[in-house]
Amino acid sequence: MTQDAALAGTDTGRVLVADLDGTLLRSDMLHESFWDSVARDPRMLAVALLALRRGKPALKASLAARASIQPATLPYDPRVIARLQAWRAAGGRTALVTATDTRLAQAIEDHLGLFDEVHGTEAGLNLKGWAKARFLTDRYGAGGFDYMGDSAADLPVWAAATTAISVNAERVTRAQLDQQSGGQAQHLLPVRGQRDAVIRALRPHQWVKNILVFVPMIADLAFDLATLMAAMLAFVALSLTASAGYVLNDLLDLADDRSHPRKRHRPFASGALSAATGTWLFPVLLGAGLLVAGLAGPLLLAVVGLYFIATMAYSIKLKRHTMIDICMLATLFTLRIVAGGMAIGVPLSVWLLAVSMFLFFALAAVKRLAELTDLQAAGRAVTRRGYRVEDRSVLSQMAVSSGYLAVLVLALYIDEPVVQEKFGAPWMLWTVCPLLIFWISRMVMVAARGEMHDDPLIWALETRTSRKVMAVIAVFVVLAVVL
Numbered sequence: 001m002t003q004d005a006a007l008a009g010t011d012t013g014r015v016l017v018a019d020l021d022g023t024l025l026r027s028d029m030l031h032e033s034f035w036d037s038v039a040r041d042p043r044m045l046a047v048a049l050l051a052l053r054r055g056k057p058a059l060k061a062s063l064a065a066r067a068s069i070q071p072a073t074l075p076y077d078p079r080v081i082a083r084l085q086a087w088r089a090a091g092g093r094t095a096l097v098t099a100t101d102t103r104l105a106q107a108i109e110d111h112l113g114l115f116d117e118v119h120g121t122e123a124g125l126n127l128k129g130w131a132k133a134r135f136l137t138d139r140y141g142a143g144g145f146d147y148m149g150d151s152a153a154d155l156p157v158w159a160a161a162t163t164a165i166s167v168n169a170e171r172v173t174r175a176q177l178d179q180q181s182g183g184q185a186q187h188l189l190p191v192r193g194q195r196d197a198v199i200r201a202l203r204p205h206q207w208v209k210n211i212l213v214f215v216p217m218i219a220d221l222a223f224d225l226a227t228l229m230a231a232m233l234a235f236v237a238l239s240l241t242a243s244a245g246y247v248l249n250d251l252l253d254l255a256d257d258r259s260h261p262r263k264r265h266r267p268f269a270s271g272a273l274s275a276a277t278g279t280w281l282f283p284v285l286l287g288a289g290l291l292v293a294g295l296a297g298p299l300l301l302a303v304v305g306l307y308f309i310a311t312m313a314y315s316i317k318l319k320r321h322t323m324i325d326i327c328m329l330a331t332l333f334t335l336r337i338v339a340g341g342m343a344i345g346v347p348l349s350v351w352l353l354a355v356s357m358f359l360f361f362a363l364a365a366v367k368r369l370a371e372l373t374d375l376q377a378a379g380r381a382v383t384r385r386g387y388r389v390e391d392r393s394v395l396s397q398m399a400v401s402s403g404y405l406a407v408l409v410l411a412l413y414i415d416e417p418v419v420q421e422k423f424g425a426p427w428m429l430w431t432v433c434p435l436l437i438f439w440i441s442r443m444v445m446v447a448a449r450g451e452m453h454d455d456p457l458i459w460a461l462e463t464r465t466s467r468k469v470m471a472v473i474a475v476f477v478v479l480a481v482v483l
Contacts, residue, residue, distance in 0.1 A: 013144075014092070014143075014144055014146055015092070015093045015095050015116075015140050015144065015146070016083075016084065016146050017095045017096075017136060017140075017145045017146065017161075018080060018095070018097075018115075018148045019098055019147075019148060019150060020098035020099075020100050020105060020108065021100060021150075021276075022167070022274065023080060023149055023150045023167045024077060024096070024108075025074055025075065025271075026076065026077050026168070026271030026272075027075055027268075027274045028274050028275055028276040029069070029100040029101075029104050030059075030060060030063070030099075031251075031274070031278070032067075032254065032275045033064055033066075033069060033104065034063055034279075035251040035252055035254060035279075036067040036068060036069060036255060037066045037067045038252065039252040039254075040066070040067075040068065041066070042316045042317060044066060047066075048063065051063075055126075057121050057123055057126050058123070060099075060100065060126075061101055061121075061123065063101070064101035064103045065103075069104060069107065070258075071107050071111035072111055073255065073258040074258075074271075075269075075270055075271020076112075077168070077188075077271075079167070080188070083148070083165075083188075084115075085114065088114070093117075094115045094117075095115055095117040096109055096114075096115040096117070096118045096119070097120075097132060098120050098121070099120070099126055099128035099132070100120050102118070102120035102121065106118050129154075129156055129157075130156045132157050133156040133157045133159070136157065137160050142160070143161075145161055147165065148165040148166075148167055149169075150166065150167045150168050151170075152170075152173045152176065154166075155173075155177065158177055158180065158181065159180055163186065164177055164180075164186070165185070165188065166185060166188065167188045169190070174187055194272070197267040197272035197273045198267070198277075198281070200267050201243075201246070201250065201266075201273055201278070202247070202285070203243065203246045206242065206246065207235075207242065208457065208458075208461060209333065209457055210234075210235050210242065212333065212337050212340065212356075213231050213337070213339050213340030214235075215337050215340055216340040216344060217340065217344055217346075219349065219352055220346045221422060222346065230296055230343040230345075231340055231343055231344055233296040233300070233343060234293070234304075234340050234343035236292050237289050237290070237292040237293035237304050237339075238289070238336060240285050240286075240289030240292060241289030241304055241307060241308050242311070243289075244285035244289060244308070245308065245312070248282050248311075248315050250266055250268045251278045251279070252315050252316060253315075254269055254275065257269035286308060289308070293305075297343075299345075303338055303339045303342050304339060306335065307332065310328065310331060310332055314328045314329070314332070321386055323386075325364075325386075326364040326365055327361070327364075329361075329363075330356075330357055330363075333356065333363070334353060334356045334357055337356050349413070351409060351410075351412070351413035352413070354409045355410050358402050358403070358406035358409060359402075359403065359406035361402045362400075362402040362403035362440060363456050363457065365395050365396075365402065366395075366444055366447045366452070366456045368387060369392055369395040369399060370452040372387055372389055372391060372392050373449070374450060396444055396448055399447075400440065400444050403436075403437075403440035403441075403444070404437065407433050407436045410433060410436070411430070411433050414430060414433075423480045423481060424480065424481060424482060424483045428476045428477075428479045428480035428483065429476065431472075431476045432473050432477065435469055435476075439460075439469045439470075442465070443459070443466075446463075
């Protein structure tokens with residue numbers, strides 16, 4: 001389609017009308033405002049449900065009044081913006097007509113400055129589908145407008161428009177529109193890679209943390225097939241549940257992620273996935289995780305359920321509180337080990353749990369240390385966290401001391417008679433202690449220098465020196481078992 005063809009309607013006085021959700025914006029303002037409101041005040045869950053009983057316009061008005069959306073950070077579709085700018089440059093008029101609440105739509109127009117008119121949902125009128133088609137026909141006359149939309153709900157609007165333009169529409173919707181328009185519709189095709197974006201949103205690289213469910217099996221030296229299968233069920237259940245938590249966390253952190261130098265590229269923050277997609281993806285993942293946990297028995301189901309509740313509490317509230325967030329991260333790691341013990345039905349050693357809590361407290365402190373180092377380098381203010389850049393030295397001390405305590409507890413555990421009896425060559429385990437001291441010390445130093453990604457475990461897997469240390473530790477543990 002040539003630019004002249006695209007702008008032909010400007011000579012006739014037609015208005016170019018654009019939808020907002022899924023068209024101008026690669027997201028959905030109902031879901032954006034919902035998650036922004038819940039992130040600020042979890043009680044908005046109840047408020048939203050009460051408002052929904054009065055209808056969608058009331059829900060949208062309630063969320064718009066409480067949300068604090070920053071229009072400058074929203075993920076817009078540059079193709080739609082270019083089309084609107086070209087239309088106006090040729091002398092045509094433009095309008096933003098959307099089912100989003102009028103206040104949010106006007107705030108977006110105040111930022112973009114692309115439209116001559118803005119019309120959104122108000123009390124008693126949800127501008128969607130047939131209601132939008134009637135509104136546009138009454139305002140601009142039959143055939144007095146071209147329309148850019150994205151979903152099957154826009155089919156009545158396209159039918160009333162002179163020129164129908166789909167944006168990021170599904171294949172089925174495009175086929176229906178072509179049939180309805182006699183093949184005269186124009187299409188701005190969806191950007192490829194949504195499947196990859198969904199996979200990235202699940203963060204499968206983070207599932208490596210769930211290898212911790214195998215720790216009780218290794219500590220108990222139980223390697224039969226039934227034990228291995230039970231541990232695998234725990235791994236899958238925690239991975240699905242963790243992905244549900246990651247999706248929830250990304251939805252609640254949209255505003256912060258969009259101002260972060262790396263996190264702004266995450267699927268929901270960048271607009272590769274709409275907040276609406278995350279809203280249904282989250283419960284599907286959670287349901288699948290709980291179902292798999294239930295297959296392994298009620299004890300694992302209870303631990304996975306507790307893990308999710310702790311994750312939700314962390315995402316919604318606790319991660320904003322200094323020190324509590326670090327303690328919660330250490331607890332979430334330890335719950336993975338507890339899940340492994342519940343899955344295979346073995347009692348967990350107090351020594352093992354103590355090592356876990358100290359070690360993972362150190363890792364959580366390193367995570368915050370790395371983030372603060374990034375903040376200092378970028379010159380940004382801390383948002384939704386209780387930490388300041390000057391806390392870096394304290395966090396560094398906490399990470400080192402807690403990590404060394406984990407090594408000390410491990411040394412005392414190795415000296416226990418039960419360990420001496422269980423392992424063929426228990427003296428081999430002593431070599432693990434100095435290796436851990438080296439690994440912890442180097443990790444803290446790298447984080448303090450600003451050379452670490454946000455997650456120290458991912459850094460550990462991606463760094464050659466760290467991988468070598470872990471490989472040597474694994475070798476000595478195996479030798480302690482087999483010799």
